[in-house]
Amino acid sequence: MGRAPCCDKANVKKGPWSPEEDNKLKSYIEQHGTGGNWIALPQKIGLKRCGKSCRLRWLNYLRPNIKHGGFSEEEDDIICSLYISIGSRWSIIAAQLPGRTDNDIKNYWNTRLKKKLLGKQRKEQQAARRGSSIKQEMMKRSGGGSSMVPNSSNNQNPQWAPGLPPALLAPIPYSNQEPRVNDHASIRKLLIKLGGRFSQDDLPIQLHGTNAFNSTGSATQFAQAQSYVDEAELNVLQGKINSFPAELDHQEIVYNNPQGLDGLEFLCGEGMVDNIRIGTSISGTESNFWGEMSSLVYPPVASNYGGMQQGTDLQECAFGELRYHRAN
DNA sequence: AAAATACTCAACCGCTTGTAA
DNA sequence: GTTACAAGCGGTTGAGTATTT
Numbered sequence: 001m002g003r004a005p006c007c008d009k010a011n012v013k014k015g016p017w018s019p020e021e022d023n024k025l026k027s028y029i030e031q032h033g034t035g036g037n038w039i040a041l042p043q044k045i046g047l048k049r050c051g052k053s054c055r056l057r058w059l060n061y062l063r064p065n066i067k068h069g070g071f072s073e074e075e076d077d078i079i080c081s082l083y084i085s086i087g088s089r090w091s092i093i094a095a096q097l098p099g100r101t102d103n104d105i106k107n108y109w110n111t112r113l114k115k116k117l118l119g120k121q122r123k124e125q126q127a128a129r130r131g132s133s134i135k136q137e138m139m140k141r142s143g144g145g146s147s148m149v150p151n152s153s154n155n156q157n158p159q160w161a162p163g164l165p166p167a168l169l170a171p172i173p174y175s176n177q178e179p180r181v182n183d184h185a186s187i188r189k190l191l192i193k194l195g196g197r198f199s200q201d202d203l204p205i206q207l208h209g210t211n212a213f214n215s216t217g218s219a220t221q222f223a224q225a226q227s228y229v230d231e232a233e234l235n236v237l238q239g240k241i242n243s244f245p246a247e248l249d250h251q252e253i254v255y256n257n258p259q260g261l262d263g264l265e266f267l268c269g270e271g272m273v274d275n276i277r278i279g280t281s282i283s284g285t286e287s288n289f290w291g292e293m294s295s296l297v298y299p300p301v302a303s304n305y306g307g308m309q310q311g312t313d314l315q316e317c318a319f320g321e322l323r324y325h326r327a328n
Numbered sequence: 329a330a331a332a333t334a335c336t337c338a339a340c341c342g343c344t345t346g347t348a349a
Numbered sequence: 350g351t352t353a354c355a356a357g358c359g360g361t362t363g364a365g366t367a368t369t370t
Contacts, residue, residue, distance in 0.1 A: 016338070016364085039355065055356075056339070068337095091358060106359070107337050 013048040017057055021047055025054055026062045034058070060101045067099035071108055079105060079113060 028045045035041060039051035047054065060066070071079075075097055082093045090102035090109075097105065 014340075037355075050340090051355080052341090052357095053339075059357095060338075088359065102358075103338075110360095111336055 011048060012050045012053075014053075017049075017061075021049065022057070022062060025058060029058055029062070056103075060103050065099050066101065068104065071112075075100070076113060076116075079109060080117070083109070 024045050024047055028041070034055075035044070037051075038055040041047075042049045042051055042054050049057075078096055079093055082089075082096060086092055088106070088109075090106045094100050094102040094105050
């Protein structure tokens, strides 16, 4: 048995809003507010629209102080930075950009920002190819084989082409099987690796320097973002971890980042997750970027990440974090 | 000039979350 | 604790527009 529809679909108008409809909705809300019930609102004002549609129209277009288009470089940076930190939580990202709506940011990201970044990626790829062919040529001439020479078994090693992860060297992952899920993770990786204005180091600083984290509202929003990691997700995560093939144990789970974990199977298959460092499987000394990022972005949970980095049970840490945020 | 293709973005859909009864 | 319902959210669609061939 499915959910009851929120409105009578047969008697509801769809499609673009007319100026008359806009005026009706706007003037009513300006005078009376929403009345706390969007579903009832269209009937009150004689609009043949679904309540959800009214809400969306108001929030995205009619509400005062809405900005459209013309995203600044600063806004780009904030969006990218937050995307790295929290993924496609558009409403939370929008909360950091006054006058911007989640829909606007989402569209902007999907249509422009992502491409902008992929443009950077292509440049990096070209540079890498140039670099690797020179390297190969040099190796041929020197006659020396090396473990760094790519072959069928180790060309997913991130150490090959230093500074460029497999994600940048491989074709843009847009397979039929996993068309989008992994996109979040690979783009995040790209953002991190691209350096420059999106470099790992300046992200948190930049965010603190802007309005992103210094308002009380932001703290709440980020606590909310954290609390999205619920028990069910953790169970799924645990399942994924348990089912990891042994050869992947040098890779790193993106802690506390459910969207990064989505599509993990694919990432592992493609060798796109650099390091997995879970519990006793932790190895190597590379820094845990997500952990570090999160500890900077979400100061209250830093201790938990510390615990995880020392090999503390993942689930316990994550639950501890949940408890913290829910208690707050 | 016309057709094909690419791009943008407003709006919809369906799922999850929060909350009141 | 359970149920029902509205709000909120992110993913997706499709019409309109711009650009390329």
